[in-house]
Amino acid sequence: MLPTVCDLEEPYRRFMEPAYRIAIEAGGLILEVYDDDHQVSYKDDRSPITRADRASHHHITQALQASFPDIPVLSEEAELPDFQVRRDYSRFWLIDPLDGTREFVNRNDEFTVNIALIEGTRAVLGVVHVPVSGQTFFGAAGQGAWLAERDGTARRLACVRPTSERALRIGVSRSHPDPRLTEFLNHLDAPQSVPLGSSLKFCRIAEGQVDLYPRMHPLREWDVAAAQVITEEAGGVVWDWQARPLTYNKEVMKHDGGFLAAAGSGLAERILAGSR
Numbered sequence: 001m002l003p004t005v006c007d008l009e010e011p012y013r014r015f016m017e018p019a020y021r022i023a024i025e026a027g028g029l030i031l032e033v034y035d036d037d038h039q040v041s042y043k044d045d046r047s048p049i050t051r052a053d054r055a056s057h058h059h060i061t062q063a064l065q066a067s068f069p070d071i072p073v074l075s076e077e078a079e080l081p082d083f084q085v086r087r088d089y090s091r092f093w094l095i096d097p098l099d100g101t102r103e104f105v106n107r108n109d110e111f112t113v114n115i116a117l118i119e120g121t122r123a124v125l126g127v128v129h130v131p132v133s134g135q136t137f138f139g140a141a142g143q144g145a146w147l148a149e150r151d152g153t154a155r156r157l158a159c160v161r162p163t164s165e166r167a168l169r170i171g172v173s174r175s176h177p178d179p180r181l182t183e184f185l186n187h188l189d190a191p192q193s194v195p196l197g198s199s200l201k202f203c204r205i206a207e208g209q210v211d212l213y214p215r216m217h218p219l220r221e222w223d224v225a226a227a228q229v230i231t232e233e234a235g236g237v238v239w240d241w242q243a244r245p246l247t248y249n250k251e252v253m254k255h256d257g258g259f260l261a262a263a264g265s266g267l268a269e270r271i272l273a274g275s276r
């Protein structure tokens, strides 16, 4: 059940209630494998996959389909429908059943379950659950973002604007270093790097603990969708490097040029102006 302090309304409440519950259930399945001796195999693109990715994928897919038989579910762990078919979807679920598989394999706890609802080409609802901490971040377009703790208490999320008195805190991938990002950081005034796995980098912006999350190389749409809604609904922005909002259900489901997530549009504009 959604936390009682959460005053989320329709049209998104009917989607959020099951999505929130299903993300937490999937987190429970992931933890059963995490506490066990998990075996890793590798996909064609050499990224790791475990029994936990598969268990989470099957549960989320089946449970969303049971609640919403008419809404397609697209997942990192399943073959995507042809673009000719999915381009006509007015609404679909986009899931990353275990984001941060490398963090899972390395046992550093920084992995998440991500469920997003896409309408047209926009991400409009997102749930990011963190199995180890039991925290669940969630938000819906125009209504705000919340953080629920394992014990059911919850609070609204709001980004914190950086001040000139302190260093900018930059969320960076813990497991996928990028030389272009290092070069970009060299142009900022003594930034403080905050290494984090998975979509947690977006969530920390929404919590006010990180100011920026710049990404130069492509990420898949499912790595971003749910957490983008949470960042935006906490007052942040997630733009491409031309200051345009990210779009979804593209022919290739990637954000090709990367993106800039920031704790506010003013900060993002300042950073983009400096990077040109």
Ligand SMILES: Nc1ncnc2c1ncn2[C@@H]1O[C@H](COP(=O)(O)O)[C@@H](OP(=O)(O)O)[C@H]1O
Binding pocket: 047, 076, 096, 098, 099, 100, 101, 102, 173, 174, 175, 176, 196, 197, 198, 199, 217, 218, 219, 220, 223
């Ligand atoms: N260069 C790249 N191209 C495509 N996906 C990438 C990538 N670098 C990282 N990713 C994916 O982005 C997700 C989060 O990575 P990071 O912790 O670096 O932010 C991971 O997803 P999965 O764990 O779901 O496969 C990872 O596979």
Ligand SMILES: [Mg+2]
Binding pocket: 076, 096, 098, 099, 100, 222, 223
């Ligand atoms: Mg992922």
